[in-house]
Amino acid sequence: MSEIYRSTTTAPVNIAVIKYWGKRDPKLNLPTNSSLSVTLSQADLRTLTTASCSPTYPTGDTLLINGQSQDVSGARTQACFHALRELRKDIEYEKPEVPRLSHFPLHIVSENNFPTAAGLASSAAGFAALVRAIADLYELPTDPTELSRIARQGSGSACRSLFGGYVGWERGTRMDGKDSMAFQVAPASHWPDMRALILVVSAAKKGVSSTTGMQTTVATSTLFPMRPKEVVPRRMKEMAKAITDKDFETFAKVTMMDSNSFHASCLDTYPPIFYLNDVSRAAIKAVEVINAAAGKIIAAYTFDAGPNAVIYYLAEHEAAIAGLFKAILGDKDGWENERGAAIQANAAAVKTLEEEAGVVIPVIKEGVSRVILTGVGEGPVKSEEHLVDEQGQVVSR
Amino acid sequence: MSEIYRSTTTAPVNIAVIKYWGKRDPKLNLPTNSSLSVTLSQADLRTLTTASCSPTYPTGDTLLINGQSQDVSGARTQACFHALRELRKDIEYEKPEVPRLSHFPLHIVSENNFPTAAGLASSAAGFAALVRAIADLYELPTDPTELSRIARQGSGSACRSLFGGYVGWERGTRMDGKDSMAFQVAPASHWPDMRALILVVSAAKKGVSSTTGMQTTVATSTLFPMRPKEVVPRRMKEMAKAITDKDFETFAKVTMMDSNSFHASCLDTYPPIFYLNDVSRAAIKAVEVINAAAGKIIAAYTFDAGPNAVIYYLAEHEAAIAGLFKAILGDKDGWENERGAAIQANAAAVKTLEEEAGVVIPVIKEGVSRVILTGVGEGPVKSEEHLVDEQGQVVSR
Incomplete structure (x- = not known):
């Protein structure tokens, strides 16, 4: 043996x-x-x-x-x-x-x-x-x-x-x-309805590695010190409470603001670090239009050290969010599974986006190579x- | 009468x-x-x-x-x-x-x-x-x-x-x-050699007006307060001294960092304000490559509330900077005047850019609609x- x-x-x-x-x-x-x-x-x-x-x-x-x-x-x-x-x-x-x-x-x-x-x-x-x-x-x-x-x-x-x-x-x-x-x-069982739609952006080239990037930010950004000193400690409390209370609007607003704060710190680095590109910005605009159309915050974007958009939302709003992106990106990989197949392409949402910010639709269509439909897990x-x-x-x- | x-x-x-x-x-x-x-x-x-x-x-x-x-x-x-x-x-x-x-x-x-x-x-x-x-x-x-x-x-x-x-x-x-x-x-007579090359970017749409934008930044950005409190007072002194001393490297570095700091404040605004686009980022990369090739800072980018790049440099470096952009953008408007006609397209500089960041060349070529060659004046x-x-x-x- x-x-x-x-x-x-x-x-x-x-x-x-x-x-x-x-x-x-x-x-x-x-x-x-x-x-x-x-x-x-x-x-x-x-x-x-x-x-x-x-x-x-x-x-x-x-x-x-x-x-x-x-x-x-x-x-x-x-x-x-x-x-x-x-x-x-x-x-x-x-x-x-x-x-x-x-x-x-x-x-x-x-x-x-x-x-x-x-x-x-x-x-x-x-x-x-x-x-x-x-x-x-x-x-x-x-x-x-x-x-x-x-x-x-x-x-x-x-x-x-x-x-x-x-x-x-x-x-x-x-x-x-x-x-x-x-x-x-x-x-996860406390708030199991949290969904995430990942828009995988076909980036031409890998950017700055995060280990190198973050230390350059610490060494050179003059705005960054506000994050550890004030911004993040306050947001940690707000976010923990939002999760405890299942308060999606606060969860979403803090998520978007903190993603922006992180990428702003990257931009304030010398030399500047860019992870967001025009496709990322188009995804942000689409989320803004979705929320404006809903009259409340039902979707939140966040971006790590790359151009991919991760969009958080609750299961009840799947039609408004995943449905919009299926209508735009239905021919891309990622909709094959059972959940993806069940999502209806939401033509009305595309029409609203077209009216409010039509310019972003071809940018998303051309720039996103696949989607990943997922959610909170174990x-x-x-x-x-x-x-x-x-x-x-x-x-x- | x-x-x-x-x-x-x-x-x-x-x-x-x-x-x-x-x-x-x-x-x-x-x-x-x-x-x-x-x-x-x-x-x-x-x-x-x-x-x-x-x-x-x-x-x-x-x-x-x-x-x-x-x-x-x-x-x-x-x-x-x-x-x-x-x-x-x-x-x-x-x-x-x-x-x-x-x-x-x-x-x-x-x-x-x-x-x-x-x-x-x-x-x-x-x-x-x-x-x-x-x-x-x-x-x-x-x-x-x-x-x-x-x-x-x-x-x-x-x-x-x-x-x-x-x-x-x-x-x-x-x-x-x-x-x-x-x-x-x-x-102007103190430091008359300061040149500016403006790359006019064909933006699809006018962004947020600066009056609205800046007040949203003041109201929502958590990083912005560092600018009036610490960052700008220090840079005002550094910049005034750099001008008095005709110290281009300091002038350039502070110029680039402050442009980045301003756009970082815009990105940290809620909702975020974007003025830089992929063409702007390509121009930043080109300036970084120019400076790396020179082994010192000879060019500085800065961006106002829009995607146009303004590149400051000294007259002695016209060939390295304006010459590079003439080689890429020679068919666009803006080179007709006497000074523009005198600039030689710098093929060697394009080759360096191609090797270091070739991806930016078509982005600049497609995204810049005209150039303006100018300099410090009365x-x-x-x-x-x-x-x-x-x-x-x-x-x-």
Whole structure:
């Protein structure tokens, strides 16, 4: 019998409504401000990761993502491996009878169920799954909060993907980062009607990496200091209350304002960083027209470090929002699933948009390459769909 | 003999390097922060205005701009007329022998030498010329500083067009606005080599008006308060010193950062205001590549409330900057004059741009409709080219 140990988990993508931008400690990935996100459904977007280890593996940890071998020598991956092995060693020290897994090479195999070309930040789901899978493999008694401190060191926003629903990340004040961790504001079941429509924009070229970009902002923007000092602390409270109260209008307004504030900080960086393009601006205008037509805020845009628009709305307004975009983008990928098929193209909404800001319709039509229909979802889930077989071989799929 | 009194003046356009955005008093046009601009040469961009008055004119003041009759009942035009008439009345009170011009209807006729379609803010030159022409007509003993307080009430940035060269506008702190006026930082002759290349971008639609936009920023942006509080006061000092020292690199860096800061404030407004588009961003990238290739900052972009790029540079770098854009935009209007004809299309610079950021070349080519080659210039100049003849008739041209 081969001594192969393995554990598999899924982890979700999250999209922040209060943005993480700026590190107070780049080595420990400690942020300049707290942030808050919605965890998205893993039916639509998830990473599946198997962590395995064995005394029979050749020396050296390995990581395979979507069939591509990755460099594991980077400080971030190493920080995660190291922290998890230390926790395992504590168990091995307490219970000499358990196998000494911490000494075996780790083989990690990971797959995303969404196209890499979508330009969605996969590092959050990736590091959350990696940390959760190794923690399960090592049978660590840690809760998500504890693991979030470790995942944070791999990729800041990964700490938020260890929880489902509505998730905060407390910046903390300690130098060692012990108090900088994620927490659940509310589970998905508290406000399950939250939907997200992602407009994937075909960008000509990848922009500035977020790690480089955020530190240039911290170093050069003269407007940015207002975010950690005043703007974000106030918005964290407003947003947590909006979620508790299921107050969509406040949720939406704070989401849009914070996205704008983040991109304004990028523009105030020297040299300036642009993630929004004319397609992004057209999506913003479409959301403004939708809200004006409804007479209240029923849709909220937000943009991460790229031109893709994420539009949050409640299920009851699917016709007004997803219906409008289906009418414009019905020939693009992303409407094939059951939910997508059920959405009626909303010709009346297109007519209103045409009247109010007709110029944006061809811009959206030409600039969006696919859509992703999703919504709030659960945190990591243990899986038996292992990507490493009982002989330690990568499962070919 | 007909009793027609007239006086004619020209006034220049100015383009700010430290931006005016936000009013602390919308009625008096008092700004939230000081600003600083370069007055552009009137050979390329100017307003020509004749102010005339006569007891024989029918009742009511009139204003004709580029052959179009304008409404003069607006508070801003009225504020200018009223302030100038009051100063004239003081003279008439002191010297009963002078004609009582303050009681006669005013007929103002104004023409720009640049296409309205260029989307250049003509209100600064327009109100500066209007105020200067009426002041000359009334033989007011006022200097440009005094007149700048009046022109400011017509259009904020008009106060800076009463001076040539490098011009500041002090925000002032008084409620009545008496200390909010323009002043000359340095005459054009101090640093005459300053050139400006304007890339006129064919925008699909006029954006948010600046008056509405800036007050929405003041009311909603949470980052903007840093500008009046810290950012602009520091930059005003840095910029004045850079001009005194003829330190182009500092001049350029502060110019670019302040343009970015202004547009970041617009983006942080709710709802967000966008003036920059993908063509503007391509122009920014081109300037970044020019500077990187030169190994120092030889060009500075700045953008007002629209997508047009204004690029400042020194005459010695004409080949590197204007030459690059001539190679890309040589078939567009604006190169016909003597200076434009003398510029060689710089193929080597295009090659560098192609290598570093080739994607921007077609964006600039397709998005820029014309160029304007100009540079630092003088303030208003009295003219005998009257737009009203000796019989009080508008001169047809």
